[in-house]
Amino acid sequence: MTAVVAVAAYLPEGRVRIEEVAGRLGLSGMQAKIFRRYHKLGEVALDPHGGLADLLRGALRRLDGLRGQEHRVRYVLHARTFPTVVPYPHDPVGELCEEFGLGHAAVFAVGHHACASGLLAVDAAGRLLAADDDRDGLALVLTGEKAFTGEAQLVPETSFFGEGAAACLVSAAGERDRMLAYATDPRGEFDTDDQETALEFQRVYADTLAAAITAAVGRAGLAMDEVGVILPHNVNRVAWHQVCRTLGYPRERVVLDNVATTGHVFCADGFINYLTARDRGLLRQGEPYVMAAAGAGSGATFSAMVFAH
Structure with a gap:
């Protein structure tokens, strides 16, 4: 039975008031007021100087369960809201796998479910490990993106996107989670x-x-x-x-x-x-x-x- 072995997250220290983001996106003051007073939004986490690799690296550095277990990781899945998250030909996930001793793993993106793709990735990771029939195997699920375009900063009439990342280790079986x-x-x-x-x-x-x-x-x-x-x-x-x-x-x-x-x-x-x-x-x-x-x-x-x- 699929289990989550370890979870870590990274949020940049920087915060930007939603009024500032709304202004950059051409929203009116009344629209920003609705977001704050009605939807109860206040600020978003943003890293104006770092890229996607910096966000994901922050989460990976905090994933203590990965230390010493790198050789057990068979798959690395990046769950994405948007199909394209960096300009071609950049490959921050591949580069991070090399940096963190995961160059041997199969690496791919999971999308098509937009912001629900993180759950899809956990399910896919568990299924892949179960199909391998390898009780020692692990999969690494990465989530998080940059709010680098107007579309990636605003959920119309609903919310604002913030920046951050999470990383979790998944196994085919486990006692917790x-x-x-x-x-x-x-x-x-x-x-x-x-x-x-x-x-x-x-x-x-x-x-x-x-x-x-x-x-x-x-x-x-x-x-x-x-x-x-x-x-x-x-x-x-x-x-x-x-x-x-x-x-x-x-x-x-x-x-x-x-x-x-x-x-x-x-x-x-x-x-x-x-x-x-x-x-x-x-x-x-x-x-x-x-x-x-x-x-x-x-x-x-x-x-x-x-x-x-």
Whole structure:
């Protein structure tokens, strides 16, 4: 059974107020005010001087579980929100693999689920290791991107992207943080620029994400009241309050600590929130928790994964 062996994250020290980001993107003062007062966003994490390699390197340096285990890593997966994250022919992930003694591993990107690609990568990593039938093997999942274009800085009417990275080691089996179930709902009908379809996406967002969570929890043989916490993607508080209302789940058990101070850190949010929950003592031995995310890119994807800590 797929298990997460170790998790680390890196957030740059720099923070930028959302009003400054909104101004650069041509948003009005009223739009910025709505983001702050209604969506409860405050600032985003940004590193104006570093590149993608610096973000990922920061996470890898903090991944203590990798030390001395480099030879066991069979796969390195970079989960991406956007198909292109650096200009051609740069290859920061490949370069970091050489730097950290992982040059022997198979390296590739995982996308197509946009901001839910981090969960897809964990599932793919576990499946690859299980297919190898190698109990000693590990996979490394990397998440995090640069907010280097206008499209990569703003989720229209929803959130701002922040910069950071996370790294996690995955095994085919383990005693802690075992994956119990995974549910994903890809919705190709939202692959359009039509305004009416965009409004429909906003209308069904909470119900569809809640349905994905419910499906994953059901596949794990559990009920929602057995789930200790939900580790969300950091879009905004209001969206998660709506999801909780649909689920009938206490919103105080959704780890929203980082929403106002980091922004939506692409596919890294769930892993960053895992560390926050762990540090707050919210993850209890044997208790199930959910990591959930929605992505919008080539269509939309709503995903949830259940683990037992």
